Amino acid sequence: MTSAMFFAVSKRGAVRAALLIFSLVFARAGLADTNWPADDYDPAIPTIEGVLGYSTGERITWSHDVRRYFDALAMAAPKRVRIIDYGRSWEGRELFYVVISSPDNIAAADATREGMHALRDPRGTSSTEAERLISELAPPAWLAYGVHGNEISSTDAAMMTAYHLLASREDPRVPEILNSTTVILNPMQNPDGRDRFIHRFESALGLEPSSDRISAEHNEPWPSGRTNHYLFDLNRDWFIRSQPETRGHADAVFEWLPVAFVDLHEMGSDSTYYFAPEAVPYNPHLAADQRASLELFGRTNAKWFDEFGLDYFTREVYDAFYPGYGASWPAYFGSVAMTYEQASARGLIVRQYDGVELPYADTVRNHFLTSLGTLETVASNREKLLRDFYNYQRTAVSEGSRGEVQAYVVPAQNDQNAVDRLGALLASQGVEVGRASESFKACGADFDANSLVINLDQPAKRFLRTLMDRETPMDPQFVVEQERLNAKNLPDEMYDITAWSLPLLLNIESVSCKERVAATVDMIAPGAVPTPDLPAKASVSYLVPWGERSAIQLLSHALRDGLAVKSSDKPFVHGGETYPGGTLIIDVADNSENLHEHLVDYVKATRARVVAVNDSWVTEGPSFGSRKVVRMNAPRIALAWDEPTSSYSAGNFRFVVERQFGYPVTAIRFEELRKEDLSRYQVLVLPDTYDGYADALGESGKAHLRDWVERGGVLISLARATRLLADPEADLLASRREYRLELLPEEETPDGEEARVPGTALDKEAFETATESREAAPDGIGGAQLLANVDGDHWLGAGVAPQLHVLARTSDVYTPLRLNEGTNVVTFADADDILASGHLWERNKNQLAYKPFAMARKLGKGQVIAFTQDPTVRAYQEGLNVIVANAIFRGAAHARPLR
Template sequence: MKITKIIGSLVSSAMLCFSAASQATSPPKPAEAIKYDLWPDTQYDSRIPTHSEVLGYQAGERITSHGDMLRFFEALERAAPERIRIFEYGRSWEGRKLIYAAIGSPENVENLEQFAANMQRLADPRITSKKEAQSLIKTLPASVWLEHGVHGNEISSTDAAMMSAYHLLAATNSPVVDEILANTLVFIDPMQNPDGRTRFLSFYYANAGLSHSGDRLSVDHNEPWPRGRSNHYLFDMNRDWLAVTQPETAGRIKILNHFKPTVVIDLHEMGGDSSYFFVPAADPINPHMSQAQLANNDLIGRNNANYFDQFGFTYFTREVYDAFYPGYGDSWPTFYGASAATYEVGSTRGEVYRTRSGEVIRYKSPVQRHFVASMATAEAVAQNREKILSDFYQYQVDAIETGKKDRAERTFILPAKRDKAGSHRLATLMATHGVEVRQASEGFEACGNDYEAGAYIIDTAQPRGKFVKTTFTRQVDMAEAFIKEQERRRARKLNDEIYDVTAWSLPLLFNIDTDACGREVEVDSIAVSADTPLQGEVINPDASVAYLVPWGDMAAGRFLTAALQAGIKLKSADQAFVLGDKQRFPAGTLIIEKKANSSDIAAKVAGIANKTGATVTGVDSSWVIEGPSFGSRKAVPMTAPNIAMAWDSPTSSLSAGATRFVLERQFHYPVTAIRSDTLARADLSHYQVLILPSGHYGDALGERGASNLRQWVKQGGVLITLADATRFAAQSNIGLLDVKREYIYQEDSSGGAANGSEQDQVDGQLITSKAQLLDIIDSEKQSPDYVAGVLANVEVDQEHWLTAGVNPNVVSLVVGSDIYAPMQLASGKNLAWFADADKVLASGYLWKENQQQLAYKPFLLHQPMGKGMVIGFTQDPTSRAYLDGLNVLFMNSVFRAAAHADPIR
């Protein structure tokens, strides 16, 4: 990545020098009018540089790279600095600059920071009265934020962003532009995912032929793994707005919280045979959205429709793209008070595309549609400036009042002592989102419970209260009518219309015990910021015998990985133990014996504790009165394993990216990515752990690959399979896990012939109802119905070394249709299983039949094999890297499992 940054810097410097030189030698041009055809009958000021002048091609003629995009915006800023300002808000993982442009009248651009300050005032009715707010609303411009290209291979929006900026600056005879600039500030984020776009463009132009092919079968339209959609760590960043794991997302959230734009539009692409989607959104709608926000979206949608009718563009609304999940780029701004929406255009996925109807679409077409929609949106915002600003202010008023009236969940309390690192991560995450979080400086009582100093407090009677409610409340319900329709469709054997997960409660995802109190909590406290550090400490730093790190949170986990990489010798206790002075330590506790390490071990331990936030206790005696002693075989020496993971097709890129991210960026431990088909024949003796992320490995590995993995495991390797990889491992011809997936449970049979019958004819039968018809045409042996995404309760075996330090109850995301029969004791153990049918659903909407069949079925499987073992997760514990509550269990599967295997060292 360092090389990438250096090269990028040199290229950028060279481009800047070239641009400066060109500008210095070119005489000023007269302000003669020029024309573009993307908005007919508009004349443009030639003093504003065109696409052709800066880049050598017309708008929509070629797919613009990250570097060319920067050049174009920099040229616009040089030409009209009083009306456009360019700002950097972050860098991608690969070091590419992330920018936004602010465009408006000279007065509004000059006073950007005052605008931000005024929006902060308008966003807080506790400091701004209704009268003061009305005064601000009369003078403040409204603002629209246009987000482009969060998916790197959804290409047209970036070129549309460039055209939007040019049009706003150069159009000379446009009443629409005049009205926009008079009443709004337009913010343009032209490329949210430069790493993914660069990956796509590298593929596309490297494979283009004499003429660009529109054939969907051509290489032009078939990207290789992992495709350009995701960023460097292969994240779908449109799902990262809750956990905020990626730097691109964090930078964007910070600047949105600063300006609080009143309308936010996220511009995407969909399949090339589709037309254009804009608001109103499809059902279900998040119940914490206001009717005013929905009404504003309707106003914007109607104005879009007017222009699309004028241009002859087809479109659709109220289908597919809902407004339920709060973790999208179009929904997250809703919960600070913006009116926000997704726009989707049929993609050419290149310079040309032939639809199924035979129509040939050029790249300029989706570019123009996004551009027209952007201008129509900005005009609607300008025309409804006061209403939109008034609704923004009222949203804050309503949020505070709603919080005050809540007699059940006004205040959420995170008792930090239960999971110090997890509570800190959740508290600082909420602060990142702009939520006011306090940390108690002293002990206090609230709603009948006593809390120690250090507990985190979040009062929902604040402007961001609705965001707290939608992310902290255990259950957010979809509308009853929508659920009823989905059940009707399912009964008719039709696909449901649920677009994404139906559950996302952050305390559940993080496995953090969170208490709710129906009143305000008053206690001396300090404000928590996104950058508030987790304080580590060493109790009794001058201990003479050992240092102990209680296991069970990620502070201890990061202490382990740092210690291993620093060459520190340490052990981990398989069971809880009690020292002679009655100090109790949980299973998994790390033991660093002073005599086994170098003389500077005290300084090393203190340094790692400070860096990781871990709590370390020094002890002067190793006398244990309960549980394993330090010298017991149950105090297992920890070693630094070499970890490999499958990469490339057929691995799921999202699972592979999230798994690698969790290992490298949350565990802070290196991993080697190996192409999946290489694993079929590779000598893996260098590695102690191999992870197969979710994926369909049948063709890439097959029986030969399974045999290679099986021999490696028998020699002491630890194989970890996630989700669909567990399905592969469980196949009878693969033989890596002795479990089977279940068919759907049916109490009775329809009596019809099974699909695939070898008979040419079947017995005659009478069909007397439509219900009987549906039963007959249904396969007798089918998988359970697909689940879009719910949170499920999982019970954890507390008497196995693999679950050391893990809570008795955790929560997992459940997606898909795989349900496994329990493993027999002769083969291994079911170490975690889904809860009873009445308790299994933690949050979301789960089909009743799945809920009943999922009960007591395995989540975590452990199967010894020779000197090694296979560990199977039936669901993906690293999904979206937001299941922080499963990190200790996953870490055990890597590091404690490697310590318990018996390879030849």
């Protein structure tokens, strides 16, 4: 690719007549072609073409070649470049970031990290010492590329940026950037997804790239390259830390504490370029100076885009409300965090809606421009950004010591595993969390040992408020505007979920206190876990109380190792202790002589509670040999895979079962489910779907599925997969999906087929009703946490908490089952109480009240279990893990296939 080709700027399809002027501008700025022939670049620094054999934008670079190029840079400039490995992806690809700065700053990297952490804690760093650090430090500036694997341009722009910083000898910004900042580039956060995309793209590539959007080059097959191996959107994983790619990256970011963090993305092909400031709503726990600084970066980027005649937009679409993005999570530690979005070529060239062709090279160039613009802004505002960072921490500590909430106590409770999980999750993100070593009084209540104590007079105060509060409020005017748009059936402006409270996601109690809590605690160290109590040796049985993830993991170990395990459908009392429904019973007589050794190993691995008993006498509830005690089996689990499943839902469910429960899942392409023999599988899971399953299965497929269930299979549906079960033609569940509430009754609706209709008189309310869609779905739910009640009399509710918090993201509403049709095991609360956190339209509240979240029906020898919302979405809802495990393992135990 020639210099003119790369830097020719397209403005709605035409190459500007002033190309020569632009070339001079680029040369004056020190920018050049990917081959850099038109400027003074250090020949000792290897070019991309010299290492990889092509210039930037000419090809899409595979992950291993990205690493190869950065290794070449590090070898050529060892005093200015460091490569740090921070982990490996699920598929074993390297995860790394690159530090680039002056030799002095590279040598002082350890001191820079220490200085940033000193600024983060004003309790130990005086204002005088802070000013010294502010005057001396070269603050980290972090550019993160390629979190979505099919958003391809940013990774190539990372290589271009690194080359320019190391090789340019004319751009006056470069020495200022290298002397004043510590540049950190993460070239690709999701190498598995990137290589999946490139493989698909190159396999479809012909003699020359096609810009036609219906070509195979642009038509990504399921599941696309966006996600990682387990099909997670890594840009939603930052505070829950479920994936290795995110955990390693977040740990590295926290180690350096950059003053600015940018996540570079791609968006739809028909757009331009987006950079900060972000759209409303803003999270109320962001500081005012952070929001003000967004404009500094935006104006620098705008200056360069204006210079080269490039279109862009700001303050639209991409908001700063949800804290789980890469471009938001660092903000709660004082960074100025931002998203940049480039219209995607999704290949080497694409035709936009108006016929303009967008080359891949242009998309790379644009990310390169904003990368340098960001670094320029940090260098020019070094002291301001460092001072703002220090003041962010200082004001956080001050607010935490005098605010309306000054502490949280998470009481020790039945699901202690979830309590400990919360403490470890927060500690891993720089939060000071204590575990009480003895009982104490606080906030007008008594708390037991092992409760968590989190005082807010610490730098992480704002992070804690946004994750621990039951509700993070949106600006009231913004909410009013969304209600107005919704009433007119216009799209709302809520970009992601509106509720994410960690205690609700884990389904545990948390108490907010108006004063600091003084209790004797042991501080939780990141990565540390409590030492488990090992079981004594039993002569009769071992009991494993049900209701925690650790018990699910122990069951998985036991079943995979072939142990004989029973489980009680109902609570029982043994030796004066009450055991919840679902409790596992592992009899000594039914297992091998090394049973105790197995259980000791399981407890070490899972921290499950195991109680050794030397008699089987039960004083209340079912005895160990009761008909209400079922024998657990090791079910083979099949998961529908490929179109028309939602790849997110399929991957998220598989991750929860395989990595959180420790039990294998077999993915089966959907086409095979229509006709192949499923008798080897006891459980089949249908993930959420966008297009529905009924048409894809056809009549024969529905009959095939029903026959499998009747012969003893367990069919589980997630979210919109329940539409198939509730389809009268499938005849799997008697529930039916509802239309939107408050539609005009059909008999009162004028017949649209008549030439003239009777006249009507309308007031405003009648007008709004009369203009509603006749058969509209309920209003969409952007992601709210809803309260639901559990029927503990059914085996699906065994060991499940009496109330659950469900993250609702789909608008489907289903009628309850009648008593003779099955059981509504979990139903949403009444309209006044249903909303636990987030935003829910008033009409949704009324329609969802008392409607089912989880339904179960015995069908023939099998079981049908329907979840009307996805309980495993994003692996967020660990508080729902028990009911998911019940659906799988207890469902299989309650099916009665021919043996």
